[in-house]
Amino acid sequence: MQSPIRVKLMEAFRKADGEFLSGQALADIAGCSRTAVWKHIEELRKEGFVFEAVKKRGYRILKSPDRVSGEEIYPGLRTRAIGRVIEYKESVPSTQKIAHTLAQEGSGEGTTVIADEQTEGRGRLLRSWHSPKGTGIWMSIILKPQLPPQRAPQFTLIAAVAVVQAIEEVCGLSPEIKWPNDILLHGKKVTGILTELQAEADKINSIIIGIGMNVNQKADDFPEELKSIATSLSLEKEEKVSRAKLIQKVFEKLELYYDLYMEKGFTPIKLLWESYAVSIGRQITARTITGSIQGKALGINEDGVLRIQDAKGAIHEVYSADIELN
Known part of the structure; x- marks a missing residue:
């Protein structure tokens, strides 16, 4: 689980869209002290975030790492x-x-x-x-x-x-x-x-x-x-x-x-x-564990099963296969 304070801080910086936020404003938003805000920002710096800090103006994010946390x-x-x-x-x-x-x-x-x-x-x-x-x-x-x-x-x-x-x-x-x-x-x-x-x-x-x-x-x-x-x-x-x-x-x-x-x-x-779907209406080969089926992909049924019509007009329902576009 992520720190609730850090989540609130990141949300505030996102909404600020590059503008400065004062330490007191961030403390009020996150529900913590200004010292706690500073500590979290220092932790974020260590993780690759780049902040600009200006006296009497506060902080703003200049660069964020490409992360997926x-x-x-x-x-x-x-x-x-x-x-x-x-x-x-x-x-x-x-x-x-x-x-x-x-x-x-x-x-x-x-x-x-x-x-x-x-x-x-x-x-x-x-x-x-x-x-x-x-x-x-x-x-x-x-x-x-x-x-x-x-x-x-x-x-x-x-x-x-x-x-x-x-x-x-x-x-x-x-x-x-x-x-x-x-x-x-x-x-x-x-x-x-x-x-x-x-x-x-x-x-x-x-x-x-x-x-x-x-x-x-x-x-x-x-x-x-x-x-x-x-x-x-x-x-x-x-x-x-x-x-x-x-x-x-x-x-x-x-x-x-x-x-x-x-x-x-x-x-x-x-x-x-x-x-x-890339295959609907096209000629395909479906390779299943029991063999291959060639024909026209008609679409899927209400269960998500692929329907293929072969050259003789017979319709096959395929539950699992590798598909190759012909």
Whole structure:
């Protein structure tokens, strides 16, 4: 948990938008002494924040480090639950593993684990996910919907819509979704989503949504085997992207569509998802554990299952596969 005083101080500096705030004003806002304000500012300086201090005028922030801790995310966050509790780690094997443990220990809905680096990041089908330090968004979000387990796969699609819209609004880019869990820019992967379940036979206990986003990687940051298939938001936008702002927007969009889903069901999410889908109406190859299916992608059904029509007109429903656009 982040210090409430520091969160209030960061919110005050954000609202000041580069203007000076007096030590007394900051003390009043944070509900502490001016000495405590000074101590917190000194701690923030050690963490990479650059402050200007002028006698009789106070403090203002000149530069903030590109971090993804709660202090950068809480100020201005407009959600009810998602992201309201952040467990920030500099480096972890996997945010998913930590989130699973927290969920089992009773952490509340919306609790999010965010790391600056993952050393054992993973995607779907136990594939590794390249998660270098200080470049991307590596996080896992705990949700606790009162639903039967068979509805859990739809949350991958809810998260995909949220991520796409967050990228649109923060970066001005136009991403597409490749079923079931990839977000693409100009045909290259920029985000992966991994949804995992803690459940009993008849009810979900927790859904853990893992989101890995390539944000500020340069071309040389990708291993050779990924350079032709992966990209980052900054490479596509040709400028650095604020990870904290993007995380805030993902939280807001995810909560918006989670609430919509719980109120109206999957149909409005389905329509949104299909509007961003790169494969709808195109010829694809779906590689499943039992073989390959070639045909035209018709869309998804009300369970989020991909429907493919083969050359003979038969319609196949695909629950899990790797998709290749023909």
